[in-house]
Amino acid sequence: MTIAAPSEHPPPIPHYVPAPEAQEQLDYADLAIIDLAQMATPAGKAALAIQVRDAMREQGFFYVINHGYTSEQTERMFDVADVPFAGVGDEEKQKYAGKMLQTGSYQGYKLRQYWHIDKGVHDQVENYNLNRDVTKKEHPEAVRPLLPEIREFSKQNHLNVLHPILRLLAVGMELPEDTFTDIHGYNAVGESYTRFMKYYPRSEEEEQKTGQVWLKGHTDFGSITILYSQPVAALQILSPDGKWRWIRHIPNALVINAGDALEYLSGGFYRGTIHRVVQPPPSQRGYTRLGVFYFAMPDDNVKLVPFRSPVNPVWVDRKFSDEDAPTMEVHRKGRTAAYGKTVLKKVDGAATAGEGFGVEEEVINGVVIKHYT
Ligand SMILES: O=C(O)CCC(=O)C(=O)O
Numbered sequence: 001m002t003i004a005a006p007s008e009h010p011p012p013i014p015h016y017v018p019a020p021e022a023q024e025q026l027d028y029a030d031l032a033i034i035d036l037a038q039m040a041t042p043a044g045k046a047a048l049a050i051q052v053r054d055a056m057r058e059q060g061f062f063y064v065i066n067h068g069y070t071s072e073q074t075e076r077m078f079d080v081a082d083v084p085f086a087g088v089g090d091e092e093k094q095k096y097a098g099k100m101l102q103t104g105s106y107q108g109y110k111l112r113q114y115w116h117i118d119k120g121v122h123d124q125v126e127n128y129n130l131n132r133d134v135t136k137k138e139h140p141e142a143v144r145p146l147l148p149e150i151r152e153f154s155k156q157n158h159l160n161v162l163h164p165i166l167r168l169l170a171v172g173m174e175l176p177e178d179t180f181t182d183i184h185g186y187n188a189v190g191e192s193y194t195r196f197m198k199y200y201p202r203s204e205e206e207e208q209k210t211g212q213v214w215l216k217g218h219t220d221f222g223s224i225t226i227l228y229s230q231p232v233a234a235l236q237i238l239s240p241d242g243k244w245r246w247i248r249h250i251p252n253a254l255v256i257n258a259g260d261a262l263e264y265l266s267g268g269f270y271r272g273t274i275h276r277v278v279q280p281p282p283s284q285r286g287y288t289r290l291g292v293f294y295f296a297m298p299d300d301n302v303k304l305v306p307f308r309s310p311v312n313p314v315w316v317d318r319k320f321s322d323e324d325a326p327t328m329e330v331h332r333k334g335r336t337a338a339y340g341k342t343v344l345k346k347v348d349g350a351a352t353a354g355e356g357f358g359v360e361e362e363v364i365n366g367v368v369i370k371h372y373t
């Protein structure tokens with residue numbers, strides 16, 4: 001399959017109108033805003049490296065602005081993102097469903113009700129995932145004319161967002177600037193991918209049984225997650241003081257966080273921050289919530305062993321030794337196949353996450369994975 005260059009006149013598609021911004025005063029996380037335009041000068045870059053290092057170590061989440069896409073381009077991507085959901089019928093969706101359990105890969109649809117959330121309640125969220133090499137799989141008919149744009153979008157995220165951030169993170173721990181970009185090749189074998197995600201309103205019964213949790217607290221398993229800010233408040237991060245705080249919408253900003261792979265590679269210098277998705281506040285209930293993401297991960301053959309650096313010579317609470325460290329391929333397959341499908345074991349939440357927290361565990365490839373409620 002060959003994919004044409006993006007056309008100057010992209011195919012017309014319906015416009016996705018998101019919910020209005022939340023009316024409520026919510027307890028928002030106070031996150032740093034990283035201006036990538038400052039990368040243009042050496043002094044700006046040095047200052048950014050410090051900002052990114054501190055933001056990543058203190059909160060684990062930050063915003064990025066001036067990433068290269070205009071508001072119009074971002075808005076168009078949200079329209080594109082809705083096509084696999086609103087523009088494809090149920091039967092065709094089934095045909096392109098991902099085979100997570102069999103392949104450990106997310107490519108294709110994750111249909112509604114696939115993940116178990118709590119007390120027999122399953123999720124109400126659809127995903128459509130595409131490898132940055134969009135020719136790796138077949139796509140539903142309505143998506144095919146949009147592949148040139150989606151491929152450009154992945155490339156933009158990989159080269160103009162992910163790579164600059166990885167350079168700043170390497171400098172932040174006094175490693176050569178290309179330490180992390182070298183193992184996140186755009187053309188290498190690996191699964192960095194674009195995800196479109198649509199949450200649908202749930203029934204009152206589902207909300208009650210799950211304590212309004214749509215997606216349990218978790219860390220992402222890749223290295224960096226890029227989320228395109230959208231208006232429906234629902235994403236919360238576990239702040240350093242142990243409180244869940246909301247992520248505020250900043251138009252055309254990106255929300256960035258680290259996942260487990262970066263924690264392993266940095267020897268715990270940067271950590272995967274726990275986040276979850278809950279029912280939106282009353283003023284935004286009854287709307288769908290459309291998400292656009294780029295999930296980045298190291299190349300498949302990368303062994304997830306820490307890079308020692310002058311600021312981080314040893315890793316004290318590491319989960320496995322160098323010899324036992326999995327490759328990214330093994331790590332992602334284990335996490336993808338198991339997610340939402342295994343029986344979780346309840347553990348003493350107060351001891352791990354603080355008073356009032358429920359924690360459940362599962363063991364994947366010998367590593368304990370926690371889920372927080
Ligand atoms: O929908 C969101 O805002 C976050 C989703 C998320 O955490 C994930 O897909 O890993």
Ligand SMILES: [Fe+2]
Pocket residue numbers: 218219220275
């Ligand atoms: Fe996540």
